[in-house]
Amino acid sequence: MRSASLVRTGLTDDVVAQLTDYEASDLPESWKAALALCDRLSGYEHKGVIPAELYERLGEHFNEQQILRLGALLASASGWHRMIEAFGIRPDHYQADTSAPWAAAAG
Template identity: 40%
Template sequence: MDYGTLDESSRQTAMKKGEAELSERHKLALELADHIMAYHGQLPDEMYTRLTEHFTREEIIALFFQIGSKNGANWFIIAMGIESK
């Protein structure tokens, strides 16, 4: 299964340029991450439907896992007062 790759450098470059260099899958994955973070995991049916058009069930689970684990790690870092250097 090819999940494609989008490292942080690629995301930052695409976001800075404001160009449509990202695939629809990547754009939707980023939209999902932003939505999950902003609405504390609440996902409208419309967004889930769009996810199923671009990702398999397993890929959707993997996306949620990655978003959740990164979010949890971030809250831990904030709570512990850990600064990145």
């Protein structure tokens, strides 16, 4: 995995590479718990109610308000991601002098 937008936010290439298999990585346990929640909310691996084990794992690092805020942030980001995919926007390849990807279709 490689993401210029993640690197621009301050993550190193090494950290970004570890996101692919974060459970086996040396990332902080709080990050791993948050990434597991991200996978759960995105429907990447599982759907439905957050299992008690994951909620307990999150509770080791975050309080209830932080867990809800993290969930809201992840839900917002997931919706944003789906929107940019639908419009064909490629943030890592954005160039200020190019037309919007949907401009040709509107044509």
